[in-house]
Amino acid sequence: MNGKKVLFVSSELVPYLPENPVSLMSYEAPRMVNSNGGQIRIFMPRYGNINERRHQLHEVIRLSGMNLVINDMDMPLIIKVASIPKERIQVYFIDNDEYFKRKATFADADGNLFPDNDERAIFFAKGVVETVKKLNWAPDIIHVHGWMASMLPLYLRKYYGDEPLFADSKIVTSVYGKGFEGELDTAMIDKISFDGIDKEEIKAISTPDYNNLLKIAVDHSDAVILAAEDLSEDLVNHINSLSKPVLPYVPLQEAEEAYTNFYNQEVLKID
Template identity: 80%
Template sequence: MNGKKILFVSSELVPYLPENEVSLMSYEAPRMVNASGGQIRIFMPRYGNINERRHQLHEVIRLSGMNLVINDLDMPLIIKVASIPKERIQVYFIDNEEYFKRKATFTDEDGNLFADNDERAIFFAKGVVETVKKLNWSPDIIHVHGWMASLLPLYLRKYYADEPIFADSKIVTSIYGRGFEGELDPNMKNKIAFDGIDADSITTLEKASYNNLLKVAVDYSDAVIFASEDIPEELTAYVDKLQIPALPYVSIQEFEEAYTQFYTTEVLK
């Protein structure tokens, strides 16, 4: 991976959130690329349950200050950064008081999905792209992890289709078995359509379930990685029909060689 630029965009990441399949692989994959001479950038949401003092997050004034329009509302974008000391890896956090201040990730104390998770996902996708544009950093690969990041491929290919900085970027989506029960706001499709994204691109989101969010992600991806042993059959069948490169599940103990080969021979070919 020497010299290759890879943008990792994730819903969750250790050590900032508890360890699970998504948060652990979202750490291990960039660590591997970084160790093998690649250039990386990592983005995740700045949820309110991340301890800013312990992890030494600080705002980057030159990247903050922009407003993103979400469903006709101006929402201020705040960018924070922190470093994972032992790996010398920097992480960028997408923040907004309205969307990410609450002391939880996706659900309230009763386990109910937050009503604005759809808007949070839109904000996160647009916030990542706008920040990468400000950094003037053109990635060879954009690797998406976790459902909160699942709108990024759609926005890159539709809303930001004419951005030259991403013209040659390849998008990889990792599919995990760990999702959510229920559905996001029924108006999610309309909120995306507000951004000028045509309705035909997002008919799947009439029902904003976990599986359907991931279907939209892979629709606009160049390749897929099955990152869990147990993936919903509906999703594996959907990927098979698309006939795009797909890496079968590889355990975290053995992923390095498999991911490196997949990046170089299937994604960047």
């Protein structure tokens, strides 16, 4: 990985949110690349339950200030950064008061999914790409973790398909176990097609449940990592039908060697 640039885009990340399979691997994978000579950037949403004072988040004025259009609405983009001290890893946070100020991640106190989770996912995807463009940092690999990041492969390939900064970037999506029950807003397909993306490309999310969001992500990725043992048969069958490089599930203690080999021997060699 020496000198290679890897962009990690994640729904969750320790130490900013509680530990779970997504947040833990979203920390461990960048740490692995960092320790093997790679260059990294990490992006995640700035949920309102992240303690900004404790983690010393601060706004980056030169990266903030633009508006992103989400379903014909102008939504201000705010960028904050913080560092994971012991690893010397910098994390970029995508923020917007309308979408991320509430003191929770994906659901309310009663466990009900936030009704705008679909728009939050679209905003997050666009916000990441626009910020990386401002940084003028061309990643060799873009590694996606968690369902809130699942729109990134689609938007990179279809909405930002002519963006030269990402022309040679390879997209890897890690697929985890069930991320949420139920569905997001059924109008999600219309909100994405508003951005000029053909509904045929995204017909799976006419039913926007967890499996279908991940299907859209892997459809527009170059390679896939199975990050859990308990994936649904439907999702596994879909992944296996795509003829793309797939890294089978490996436990955390074996991940460094497996991920590094997969990046080097499979992902970076995709034509």
